Amino acid sequence: MPGVSSAAPAAASGTSGDPGVARTQQVLASITTDKSRYAPGDTVSLTVNAANKTGSAISGGAVTLYFMTMQNAASASQAQTLNLGSGASSTLAFHWTAPSTDYTGYMVSAVATDSSGKALDSINVAVDVSSDWSRFPRYGYMTNNSFGNQGLSTSQAASIMSSMSNYHIDGLQFYDWQYNHDQPLCGTVSAPCSSWTDDGNQKTVYASAVKDLVTAAHNSNIVAMPYNAIFSADNGSCCGAPDYHTQGLGVSPSWGVYQDTNHSKPLAFFQWDYMDPSNPGWQQYLMGQQNAAIQAFDFDGFHGDTFGDPDTVDYNYNGQPAGVASDSCTTDTDGAHSTTPVHNVAGSATWLSGTFPSFLSYAKSALGSGKYLMFNPVTYDHAHCEANTSAVDLLYSELWPNDRDQYWDYGSLKTAIDQGFSESASASPTGRGKSLTVAAYTDFANGGGGTFNTPDVLLLDSTLFASGGSHEELGDNGLMLDYQEYRAGATPMSASLSQSVQNYYDFMTAYENLLRDGQTATNQTVAVSGQTVSSQATPGDVWAFTKQDADHEVIQLINMVGQSSNLWQTGACDMCSHITTPHPAPTQLTNVPVKYYFKNTPKAVMFASPDYNNGTTYSVPFTTGTDSGGSYVSFTVPSLNYWDMVYTSQTGPGDAPVLPGSGGTPTAPGAPGTPVASNITANSATLTWTAATAGSNPVAGYDVYRVGSPDAVVASSTGLSANVSGLSPSTSYQFYVKAKDSTGLTGSASGTTSVTTASGGSTPPGAPGTPAASNVTTSAATLTWTAAAAGSNPISGYQVFQVGNPDKVVASTGAGTLSATITGLSPSTAYQFYVKAKDSTGLTGSASGTTAVTTAGAPPPSTAKVTYAVQSDWGSGMSVAVTITNTGSTAINGWTLGFAFPGNQQVGSGWNANWSQNGHNVTATNQSFNGAIAPGASISIGFSGTYSGADAKPSAFTVNGLPATVG
Helix, strand or coil: CCCCCCCCCCCCCCCCCCCCCCCCCCCEEEEEEEEHHHHHHCEEEEEEEEEECCCCCCEEEEEEEEEEEEECCCCCEEEEEECCCCCEEEEEEEEECCCCCCEEEEEEEEEEECCCCEEEEEEEEEECCCCCCCCCCEEECCHHHCCCCCCCCCCHHHHHHHHHHHCCCCCCECCCCCEECCEECCCCCCCCEEECCCCCCEEEEEHHHHHHHHHHHCCCCEEEEEEEEEEEECCCCCCCCEEEEHHHCCCCHHHEEEEECCCCCCCCCCEEEEECCCCHHHHHHHHHHHHHHHHHHCCCEEEEECCCCCCCCCCCCCCCCCCECCCCCCCCCCCCCCCCCCCCCCCCEECCCHHHHHHHHHHHHHHHHEEEEEEEEECCCHHHHHHHHHCCEEEEEEECCCCCCCCCEEHHHHHHHHHHHHHHHCCCCCCCCCCCECCCCCCCCCCCCCCCHHHHHHHHHHHHHCCCCCCCCCCCCCEECCCCHHHHECCCCHHHHHHHHHHHHHHHHHCCCCCCCCCECCCCCECCCEEECCCCCCEEEEEEEEEEECEEEEEEEECCCCCCEEECCCCCCCCCCCCCCCCCCCCCEEEEEEECCCCCCCCCEHHHHHCCCHCCCCCCEEEEEEEEEEEEEEEEEEEEEEEEEEEEEECCCCCCCEEEEEEEECCCCCCCCEEEECCCCCCCCCEEEECCCCCCEEEEEEEEEEEEEEEEEEEEEECCCCEEEECCCCCCEEEEEEEEECCCCCEEEEEEEEECCCCCCCCCCCCCCCEEEEECCCEEEECCCCCCCCCCCCCEEEEEECCCCCCCCECCCCCCCCEECCCCCCCCCCCEEEEEEECCCCEEEEECCCCCEEECCCCCCCCEEEEEEEEEEEECCEEEEEEEEEEEEEEEEECEEEEEECCCCCCEEEEEEEEEEEEEEEECCCCCCCCCCCCCCEEEEEEEECCCCCCCCCCCCCEEECCEECC
16 A cells, blocks of 8 residues: 655665555455546446454444545545444445546555554555546457347446456457457447357357447447458358458459469468458448448457468469568578568568558548557567558567577566667657556466466566556456467466455556656666676576656666566467477575665655555665665665565655554565474484564564585475474584564574484385396487385385486486386486385485486488467367478478377378378378478468367377477
8 A cells, every 4th residue: 555654854865664564464355446447537436245254243343445646645545434343344335536746556455453543454456547548548348258248238248348447458359359350340340140050269249248348348448349350361261251252342352462473373361361451442441341340349449450461472463562672670590481471461571561550541431530549569579660660559579489589588578678669759648658558478378268377477577567568468257368379378376376466466457657658768876785786687596677757767676586588478389489488487586685876866765566565556665875886786685585666755754644554665574583303213303492572573484404515495384383394313403583564574484493313223125236228219218227225114116316426316216116207307318316115204215327328319400390280279170370481401393191089080181282091090292382492491281170078189290201309
């Protein structure tokens, strides 16, 4: 909760301020707003749900709401009486008139107190007062999961939008709602069809559901944006879609893009032929169709999409290259003929830098007043100049970590957002640029429906939000995307992740005027005591970057400590070239000393974090000074988990009220008593200690540390004792204890106690026989050994060690298993292994003899890459695109592709290849026109097929009998 001391600051130091009341979760269960966004003067309805978990009745208490923007009070507080029996619940309704200042974020803090005024609990919620959503977009989505529900009621639609309002989502992409790309509206404006099958997912869409969802969105001040591609017409080749050539809608082949100079071979993406978006006939036709759909369903604009780079050489109807000779925007480093649809919709050898801006300019004009235009260039690395300076109202792009788009790591995502602000400045209403909405699918799952790793989600959101962007990731009924086909990719979050993400969206909304309201990037030095600080998201460092506006200098701190990679994509993404393993939670830093070299002398220093006490603003003490690096301000932030924001003010600490329970800068818990050991055995000990004194917030638990290099947490407890297990007999250890409070702040260490485990009379197991190697391949080997003799206790299993620096366990088995297969080895590499037995108490025996293993040599290097992508899946069949790329240095003249289906899939019709199947095995050979593949070039083929059960992808491919790289 923002709230600061009312005392005046001293000359060269800040004042102690309000740390905010701790979020104890003992009284206040939730606080929500009735809408996602408000205009100045609107009534903001807030609902506080209280649930008494204190163990005692609350009589004559109160719930008070405080309204703040950053460190300043926005209006007078409001209070209601709280009488609540132990275990009872109640709901309190508040109403607040939104201030007259437009485009401002607010934090509303609810504080529960007892009859004496003692603070019991607090909770925060953000409010965005903006008359137009395009200034601070928070974009989500709707899919067939919602508008494919024939029985969707108005109350269900309202409930879906309520879930979106909880995250302050103020715009929604209606993804694949359309009938056909070249005819988005089924029926007429006055009489739309009651239902239709969309030409993307081949799922039924119900008009009543679309209308109810749009109405419910508008009732929550959420904008509804219909999706459609800007350059595709159905060619009738798949899935029952009509053929524009015979449909009689007026689409002319002369508007198309072709792979030859005599317009006999259209460029196609599955069942969609490419149209030239710069062609005036196509522009007028498509926008006429789009406006009819907008009018029929009361949509608020147009979300234009593209499909990505076809990477082929193409021509317009007249046989002319579809493009111009150069494009100053592109940073393309691919081959001579590699382009993107932004510069050339057909991927010709020339750049079509004017194509998309021409379309977007016409589309904006055709939409008319009051309607919004968005555009997804997909390959943003090649498109940002055109997209950011075009007529769009909001910036948007999918960003992919692949060799073509090159958004591999966290730092590159920040670069994209920075480019958005700088390049769109002259075209923005404020002159300060537009905030980029990023579609980036974390924890990618091919086909959707995976699981989310909390550190992956929060590190990605921290990067995007701190950089001044937003993230299209939430939609339907509070689902998160893990796949680019939104219906399948809409996946549930865990309850804890959902709450964390909600905290992040509250933070982004409440502090929108510091995050993305015209701040300019600076290059000020930030130092963190005991940590390396990086400006490039270097793994293991604290990532810091700085901005400023008229009154503030803003420092963003993102915690990369404990990370081994700064790549953001962790899923099995077949379109991504740069993927890492799931990220661990960053190493939390507490009581972090920071030195910032400022541009303007600060009169106040503020700290806030979505990870710390609901995003509360803290006024932190500071000192100023000068050294060889320049003038600086020094201060301490209480905690750095994922993301902290610190901002200085040149006008002062603000006038927000001192809230109940305030008492200076947050203090950590005191030290617990020195632990006392008891129940000492050969393998465990019980430690007991006296309680630590609470600091600003209640003590939530204790961590037991074992002294080592480094010290390690070996047990945690919410009480005053813990059992430490896994110790070795006759061994001396040292332990100490630290308390942590309800916000995660860790206190001082207790005294250290020494423990020597009992001998127990235990004899460890003997040594197993020296392992023998068999089944040695390029990447694996099987080791077999004879059993070890048991010691005092039965043998519980064996561990296989790989000799190294240090040695490491690479396999474990049960007691009766005397072999193990070691995987993940490198070809033509020598390894050494040995085995140890362990008994039922965890006691490890002597090592076996060491055996040497040299893996087999690697096969000849692959000269081809195969990408297999399911484009459409309707439950019993699929449409698949396959791309073969020559990665070698010589041309491929004639090719045969081979792979095996893992299931019962059957190839039906295919294109651009001769397809055959024998059992699970599939073969495709070239046709006369595509047998030659130059080095670095690709050809695209595909097929439609059927299956039952699961449609798992093939895992391996061959080209001309040699293994191919899987793309």
